[in-house]
Amino acid sequence: MKKRNLALAMVLAMAMTTMGSATVFADDASDDAAGNDYTIAYVPTTMNNPFWTAMLGGIKEEMEAKGMDVDSQLVTVDANSDQATMNNYVNDLIAQEVDAIILAPMDCTAVTEALQACEDAGIPVINVDTAVDASDKVVSIIASDNYKAGVECAKDMMSKLDEGSKIAVMDQPSGTACVQREQGFLDTVGDYFEIVSTTDTEGDTAKTMTAAEDVLTADDDLAAFFCINDMGALGCVQAAQAAGKDDILIYGVDGNPDFMGYVADGSATASAAQQPSVIGQKALDAAIDTLEGKEVEHDQTVDVVLINKDNIADFDVTDWQ
Structure with a gap:
């Protein structure tokens, strides 16, 4: 596992000065954390919508089920519904050397720049909710029907x-x-x-x-x-x-x-x-499976029901x- 304390401090300082409206939460992944020592980033469209909070809940629940330490192994950023901000944050996460990114784009075309950067850095991306145009640059697309x-x-x-x-x-x-x-x-x-x-x-x-x-x-x-x-x-x-x-x-x-x-x-x-929590759980599973070299289904659909x-x-x- 890569050490990230210094890198994270630099990213956080940059975020505080250049993107004050967004929030970054992360610590260095604990070497003795149960399960594995991966650091997973969650990059939703915005956190100003309870849908994305519910998805985050599913990610956290699945991490805990796998014996992971949510506080030290999960990074969350808020792009505030702005794709340029999201792209900047993805670049920060690459610099931080996270192991995988779970991402929902604001703009399915403009996000390609960030996806290319992840591909160049060898960081797998799990695409949730809204499918990106550059589908070949993500490991899996997990979305509702x-x-x-x-x-x-x-x-x-x-x-x-x-x-x-x-x-x-x-x-x-x-x-x-x-x-x-x-x-x-x-x-x-x-x-x-x-x-x-x-x-x-x-x-x-x-x-x-x-x-x-x-x-x-x-x-x-x-x-x-x-x-x-x-x-x-x-x-x-x-x-x-x-x-x-x-x-x-x-x-x-x-x-x-x-x-x-x-x-x-x-x-x-x-x-x-x-079912956003189910999408979150599946996304975390896909991220971990990918990092462990397992085959992951590219297109995964979660059912909906009219209420x-x-x-x-x-x-x-x-x-x-």
């Missing part, structure tokens, strides 16, 4: 609305997972609905709320929103409530426990629930599925 998430939302919406109903889509074309969700939705609805608008709101609650307000103003008879994640769908809930539109259907993707309360009380219609008011009692929505 994002296409199915869109399909399930579409089928439920079609069962509740008449043909020709007006709907709006809130998407995020920079993310492969989001594109897959939207494509699953669009392929399923076909020309059943009139899609009055499609807006890139980056899955952000505030941006989606503003866009939803505009749509509601322009189309008084709007029937539904499809959003590529629950944080965006929450923005639609807020806009609909402010406009006094309590009959509009609102669909999201994630199964965010904070959002499920709105599904339970009818403020939102449904969410195609993911609406009819079946929500069947799930423990106080936590991620």
Whole structure:
């Protein structure tokens, strides 16, 4: 195992001075840690979303199950939804000589620079949630069945609305997972609905709320929103409530426990629930297997399930599925 105390101190100092909004947590991996002495880095899109916290929980749980010391063998950085910042952090992690990186890109194309740097340094990357364009530069892509998430939302919406109903889509074309969700939705609805608008709101609650307000103003008879994640769908809930539109259907993707309360009380219609902790566990397994020279499946899919008011009692929505 490589010693990293000095390198880490330098990285942390650099991060504090050049990227004050991000956080780095790590210590030198203990030589006598049970299991192995690998250092694993977790690089999510942002930590300002409980989905990524839940995935981190799965990584930690699997590390502990393998006898690893989370405090000394896990490095976590927060790119704050900025791909340039993420790329800079990846370079820092390479300098720190981490053994493997679990990464979810903000921009599936712009992340290629960082992936190339990892390849050049011989550091394996496990790609989670949103597939990168340069799939040959990652050991494995572990993600929810994002296409199915869109399909399930579409089928439920079609069962509740008449043909020709007006709907709006809130998407995020920079993310492969989001594109897959939207494509699953669009392929399923076909020309059943009139899609009055499609807006890139980056899955952000505030941006989606503003866009939803505009749509509601322009189309008084709007029937539904499809959003590529629950944080965006929450923005639609807020806009609909402010406009006094309590009959509009609102669909999201994630199964965010904070959002499920709105599904339970009818403020939102449904969410195609993911299993981020399972993705995290599988990612950690893939990282360790790769470092130990074992063969790892390149494409791994984790199932999703649609949760609406009819079946929500069947799930423990106080936590991620």
